[in-house]
Amino acid sequence: MQEKLSMHGSWTSRWIFVLAATGSAVGLGNIWKFPYITGENGGGAFVLVYLVCILLVGVPIMISEVLIGRRGRHSPINSMKDVAVESGRSPRWSAVGWVGALAGVMIFSFYSVVAGWVLHYIAGMVRGDYIDIGSAMASRQFEALLADPKVLLMWHSIFVVMVLVVVAGGVSKGLERATRVMMPALFVLLFVLLVYAMTTGAFMQGVEFLFAFDLSKLTMEAILVALGHAFFTLSLGMGAIMAYGSYMPSKASIGSTVLMIAALDTLVALVAGLAIFPIVFANDLDPGAGPGLMFITLPVAFGQMLGGQIFGFLFFLLIGVAAWTSAISLMEPAVAWLVEKFPISRASACMMLGLLVWLLGIACLGSFNEISDMTVAGMTLFDLMDFATANIMLPLGGLMICLFAGWRMKRVALEEELSLSKPWLFHAWYLAIRFVAPVAVAAIFVVNLYNKFA
Ligand code: PHE
Numbered sequence: 140m141q142e143k144l145s146m147h148g149s150w151t152s153r154w155i156f157v158l159a160a161t162g163s164a165v166g167l168g169n170i171w172k173f174p175y176i177t178g179e180n181g182g183g184a185f186v187l188v189y190l191v192c193i194l195l196v197g198v199p200i201m202i203s204e205v206l207i208g209r210r211g212r213h214s215p216i217n218s219m220k221d222v223a224v225e226s227g228r229s230p231r232w233s234a235v236g237w238v239g240a241l242a243g244v245m246i247f248s249f250y251s252v253v254a255g256w257v258l259h260y261i262a263g264m265v266r267g268d269y270i271d272i273g274s275a276m277a278s279r280q281f282e283a284l285l286a287d288p289k290v291l292l293m294w295h296s297i298f299v300v301m302v303l304v305v306v307a308g309g310v311s312k313g314l315e316r317a318t319r320v321m322m323p324a325l326f327v328l329l330f331v332l333l334v335y336a337m338t339t340g341a342f343m344q345g346v347e348f349l350f351a352f353d354l355s356k357l358t359m360e361a362i363l364v365a366l367g368h369a370f371f372t373l374s375l376g377m378g379a380i381m382a383y384g385s386y387m388p389s390k391a392s393i394g395s396t397v398l399m400i401a402a403l404d405t406l407v408a409l410v411a412g413l414a415i416f417p418i419v420f421a422n423d424l425d426p427g428a429g430p431g432l433m434f435i436t437l438p439v440a441f442g443q444m445l446g447g448q449i450f451g452f453l454f455f456l457l458i459g460v461a462a463w464t465s466a467i468s469l470m471e472p473a474v475a476w477l478v479e480k481f482p483i484s485r486a487s488a489c490m491m492l493g494l495l496v497w498l499l500g501i502a503c504l505g506s507f508n509e510i511s512d513m514t515v516a517g518m519t520l521f522d523l524m525d526f527a528t529a530n531i532m533l534p535l536g537g538l539m540i541c542l543f544a545g546w547r548m549k550r551v552a553l554e555e556e557l558s559l560s561k562p563w564l565f566h567a568w569y570l571a572i573r574f575v576a577p578v579a580v581a582a583i584f585v586v587n588l589y590n591k592f593a
């Protein structure tokens with residue numbers, strides 16, 4: 140029987156899928172966002188909740204996304220529709236894909252701004268801007284960057300073009316090969332930084348901050364942030380993983396592949412935390428400094444380190460690559476749908492979408508300067524895009540995917556796609572997807588809404 144394949148192409152092997160999905164998952168979420176939201180939410184207890192969310196909610200939903208994508212073999216919008224129809228359900232399940240594609244565009248708009256900061260720091264490392272700067276100077280330099288819309292605009296534009304060029308080229312072997320080189324290099328450099336952090340004299344203070352949990356510090360709000368970040372960091376709830384799953388070989392095992400991707404993503408986040416917090420404490424910085432945390436701590440560390448200019452350059456370069464491989468997957472669901480729906484080329488689809496995300500990104504970067512006083516519920520546009528996607532749209536998308544896979548698809552179809560060797564593995568996943576994950580997501584939502592409005 141001829142294997143059903145996507146019109147957009149396919150990964151040449153299961154390993155390419157692992158690499159590509161890891162490229163999507165490992166990004167600014169791990170190295171930039173995880174440490175700063177952990178800092179803002181008091182450390183250990185937050186990390187614990189985050190890990191529980193990854194295991195009980197993230198992994199089962201990632202399995203569902205890959206499964207639906209591979210069965211549908213189309214963009215998330217059309218895969219949701221096709222699989223729904225195949226299961227005797229309403230084609231309106233495609234709405235999940237729509238909200239996801241929108242979330243992708245919204246995430247991209249602030250993601251690109253932060254990626255632009257990374258590019259600026261790559262250039263700064265080349266110039267030697269951070270040699271022997273203290274933490275006060277590092278803070279000032281970061282603030283000066285935020286205050287300069289022209290520089291932000293330049294880097295944001297460069298990043299948008301970088302991403303578009305790759306997405307326009309399709310699921311290319313060039314990207315696959317680049318990822319294969321850059322991902323191991325990222326792990327090596329993270330390790331180098333980790334070793335450096337151990338020499339700062341505050342390593343144990345960092346470990347304690349990350350792993351000593353004081354449950355009394357935990358707020359309901361922090362639990363929502365942890366849940367949202369579990370979705371964000373695994374690229375879930377918006378179709379990125381579903382799109383990548385649609386290019387996956389039919390024979391590859393979904394379960395073990397997903398476990399590997401989730402484990403790598405978690406590892407990178409924890410190592411990033413272990414690298415950054417000791418530097419925070421050794422330099423009397425504030426762990427709750429917010430989005431600037433990484434951009435202040437790392438230049439301080441590299442500025443003091445032997446060979447720091449080279450390591451710093453390579454490190455920011457690799458964060459840039461991690462951001463780049465993630466941003467590609469933010470665009471893929473919408474681009475794939477445009478190509479399926481209209482008689483236009485991938486390149487034209489990229490241009491159209493690129494213009495949209497570029498404009499939205501300009502509005503986001505203005506949040507730090509020209510339009511910093513324009514706020515909704517105390518949030519700037521940048522904060523709003525982040526909050527609305529990570530804390531609302533992704534968990535809601537994930538909830539719908541859970542309900543669809545767990546309660547609307549036929550069980551035989553699920554068993555066929557997963558083809559697990561041991562029945563108990565299927566039962567565990569089925570239990571998680573039908574009950575544990577949806578109840579957890581719904582409960583966290585209800586309690587947070589109650590707290591906000593009651
Ligand atoms: N997972 C990416 C990160 O951690 C962000 C992302 C979210 C990418 C959603 C694609 C889809 O940086």
Ligand code: NA
Pocket residue numbers: 163164165166168169371372373374404
């Ligand atoms: Na991630």
